[in-house]
Amino acid sequence: MPYTYIVRCADDTYYVGSTWDVEARVWQHNSPDLGATYTRSRRPVTLVWSCWFDSIEQAFAYEKRVQGWSRRKREALIRGEYDALPDLSRRAAVQRRAAERDGGFEAQA
Template identity: 40%
Template sequence: MKQSFVYILKCSNTSYYTGVTSTLTSRIFKHNTGFYPDCYTFNKRPLELVFYCEFTDINLAIETEKQIKKWSRAKKEALINGDFDKLVNLAKKKF
């Protein structure tokens, strides 16, 4: 099965960019060299790869990418830092 990756880049303005690819090294290189001029990251270089995970099912990778994109900054940082216990509490809504 073909590998897919979900990745998070930290941009020079400290924002995060989440993406999905089947060629992680190549994609990061393209982001950092400005290969995608219309991409969110183009004017936010240099970029740092701060998280990635591997998938064997591209559909699951895409679903995970979409889920992470909806997360708060705090929840993304918990994932990046490996604070998996915090993810549950950060998912709770405050009313």
């Protein structure tokens, strides 16, 4: 089954990936020569979030999406705070829509 996953590295950074087998991939990240270059110098890594998808293409697309997110937004995802995700967007348009939805939008002159 295809997954998107997030691991926390020893230096408290996050790595986002996609795979068919999460357990095997986390093991690879912690091995001396099989993990991603990014995680090799940041071992050990710990799985903090994963989600399965219907296809590897969907998992890969979500991986790329989450890779562009801020640390705060990734941590909200990890905590399962899905309602907070739009408010944590870097894009001003998304933040404006969220503010309008909540009634807190003030028009800019």
